[in-house]
Amino acid sequence: MSIVVVGNGMAGSRLVSEIRSRDRQVPVTVFGAEARRPYNRILLSNVLAGVAAPDQIGLVDPAWYERNGVDVRPGVEVVAIDRAARLVHASDCTTTPYGTLVLATGSTAFVPPIPGTEDGLPRGAVAFRTLDDCRAILEAAEGARRAVVVGGGLLGIEAARGLAGRGLEATVVHLAGHLMERQLDPGAGRVLARTLGRLGIRASLDANVTALHAAGGAVTGVGLATGQVLPAEVVVLACGVKAETTLARSAGLAVDRGIVVDQTLRSVTDPHVRAIGECSQHDGTVYGLVAPAWEQAAVLADLLTGADERARFTGARQITRLKAASVDLVAMGETHHGDDDPDVEVLSFADASRGTYKKVTIREGRVVGAILLGETSTAGTLTQLYDRAAPPPSDRLSLFFPGVGGAPPADSPVRMPDAATVCHCNNVSKGQIRACWEKGARTADEVAAGTRASTGCGGCRDALEGIVSWLDEQDSVSAV
Numbered sequence: 017m018s019i020v021v022v023g024n025g026m027a028g029s030r031l032v033s034e035i036r037s038r039d040r041q042v043p044v045t046v047f048g049a050e051a052r053r054p055y056n057r058i059l060l061s062n063v064l065a066g067v068a069a070p071d072q073i074g075l076v077d078p079a080w081y082e083r084n085g086v087d088v089r090p091g092v093e094v095v096a097i098d099r100a101a102r103l104v105h106a107s108d109c110t111t112t113p114y115g116t117l118v119l120a121t122g123s124t125a126f127v128p129p130i131p132g133t134e135d136g137l138p139r140g141a142v143a144f145r146t147l148d149d150c151r152a153i154l155e156a157a158e159g160a161r162r163a164v165v166v167g168g169g170l171l172g173i174e175a176a177r178g179l180a181g182r183g184l185e186a187t188v189v190h191l192a193g194h195l196m197e198r199q200l201d202p203g204a205g206r207v208l209a210r211t212l213g214r215l216g217i218r219a220s221l222d223a224n225v226t227a228l229h230a231a232g233g234a235v236t237g238v239g240l241a242t243g244q245v246l247p248a249e250v251v252v253l254a255c256g257v258k259a260e261t262t263l264a265r266s267a268g269l270a271v272d273r274g275i276v277v278d279q280t281l282r283s284v285t286d287p288h289v290r291a292i293g294e295c296s297q298h299d300g301t302v303y304g305l306v307a308p309a310w311e312q313a314a315v316l317a318d319l320l321t322g323a324d325e326r327a328r329f330t331g332a333r334q335i336t337r338l339k340a341a342s343v344d345l346v347a348m349g350e351t352h353h354g355d356d357d358p359d360v361e362v363l364s365f366a367d368a369s370r371g372t373y374k375k376v377t378i379r380e381g382r383v384v385g386a387i388l389l390g391e392t393s394t395a396g397t398l399t400q401l402y403d404r405a406a407p408p409p410s411d412r413l414s415l416f417f418p419g420v421g422g423a424p425p426a427d428s429p430v431r432m433p434d435a436a437t438v439c440h441c442n443n444v445s446k447g448q449i450r451a452c453w454e455k456g457a458r459t460a461d462e463v464a465a466g467t468r469a470s471t472g473c474g475g476c477r478d479a480l481e482g483i484v485s486w487l488d489e490q491d492s493v494s495a496v
């Protein structure tokens with residue numbers, strides 16, 4: 017049975033390595049429309065901010081494919097699927113047969129249909145999704161003074177922070193009444209806008225972009241419904257993504273917002289086709305985060321290699337962490353309930369002048385959502401409680417202020433149970449980190465290489481280092 021993977025992004029490249037870690041024989045071909053080795057797309061925000069270089073975010077070494085007998089086709093797009101003959105046609109005029117076809121085509125950046133975008137975007141205006149987009153933004157930012165970012169979600173805010181950090185005057189234009197409205201309630205959105213303001217980033221809310229202005233082929237500004245024009249030499253469009261389902265649709269597969277799959281990641285239309293990552297829709301949800309994509313890759317590798325025929329993807333909890341210098345933000349689950357909602361217990365604390373906003377939502381004695389903005393020292397405790405739908409401590413204050421009242425928080429490596437997830441992107445527990453240490457890894461880098469902890473968004477790096485140094489101390493104590 018040969019496996020053909022379409023898309024060598026974060027889901028496709030992970031699937032291929034998961035397959036090879038279980039089975040060295042099955043023929044695997046992977047097509048990637050981007051003409052480069054796969055890279056960690058999440059870290060593009062860090063490249064934009066100048067804290068990572070493009071060559072530091074590669075995911076799979078090109079030599080790995082040869083060593084592992086994987087036929088990789090960078091820069092080759094699959095253009096059609098012939099489901100009856102079970103083969104794919106590619107842009108290099110080849111046809112490749114498959115036993116199982118895996119679609120991992122991800123998403124494309126949504127470009128709003130506004131005047132000025134009909135014939136493609138003017139120079140300096142970029143819809144942000146790929147490394148090429150990132151390079152185009154950096155090129156436009158060179159010597160520029162003003163940037164407008166259209167879209168005040170996670171991606172838009174990270175882009176604005178990156179550009180402001182490079183010295184540009186940045187404005188975020190957002191259609192909704194507050195920033196990151198999908199993850200944050202209005203109170204948190206207001207505090208976030210204030211924090212960004214202190215960092216020199218303006219937020220224009222309830223703002224409808226009606227035109228992209230250009231002169232001589234280069235962008236000059238963004239027009240709003242109010243008639244106001246925001247001048248800019250750089251415009252980043254971060255208006256959301258659309259699952260890339262063109263191939264699947266043309267092949268007659270069931271597509272809703274994504275390619276509809278069951279718990280085995282199988283298309284509900286064709287048992288020979290699977291879909292993972294942002295192009296897939298499971299149980300009504302299209303995930304926009306890497307953790308579910310990587311979990312799906314592991315489940316599918318188990319199924320395709322026979323390593324675990326009972327493996328199933330049953331859905332994932334979504335935790336969002338902003339990667340922007342001087343703006344600490346973690347949000348998870350249900351965050352929009354008000355304290356007048358009789359169905360839930362809502363705890364909140366705000367100190368807007370210091371940029372702090374904290375909120376925890378508890379339903380039927382379980383933590384079902386939280387926001388930590390500005391001060392995130394209890395993020396580990398809250399994510400553990402949320403992950404396991406666990407009951408909160410009776411002294412609720414300790415959820416906001418570490419060590420206050422009752423027991424110390426479970427963030428500390430000593431208190432954290434072995435089952436606690438440390439790296440959410442890669443689903444690595446403290447127990448796995450300890451096991452890797454016990455096998456001989458002695459530094460955070462070695463543990464990261466052995467477990468993959470901290471190699472996704474990097475948000476758990478401090479926790480990983482904390483655990484490694486605690487294990488180190490334990491070791492020295494027991495050696496005495």
Ligand SMILES: Cc1cc2nc3c(=O)[nH]c(=O)nc-3n(C[C@H](O)[C@H](O)[C@H](O)COP(=O)(O)OP(=O)(O)OC[C@H]3O[C@@H](n4cnc5c(N)ncnc54)[C@H](O)[C@@H]3O)c2cc1C
Binds near residue numbers: 049093094122
């Ligand atoms: C700047 C930025 C920051 C982000 N930050 C975070 C974060 O902090 N945390 C988080 O969890 N997620 C984050 N994300 C989202 C995360 O990157 C995605 O969830 C993840 O990349 C999804 O993986 P995927 O493989 O489904 O899609 P992709 O990584 O987009 O890969 C899809 C690949 O398929 C290729 N392809 C498409 N069609 C074809 C075809 N017909 N033939 C061949 N190849 C094809 C595409 O070119 C692409 O390379 C961020 C995204 C961006 C852009």
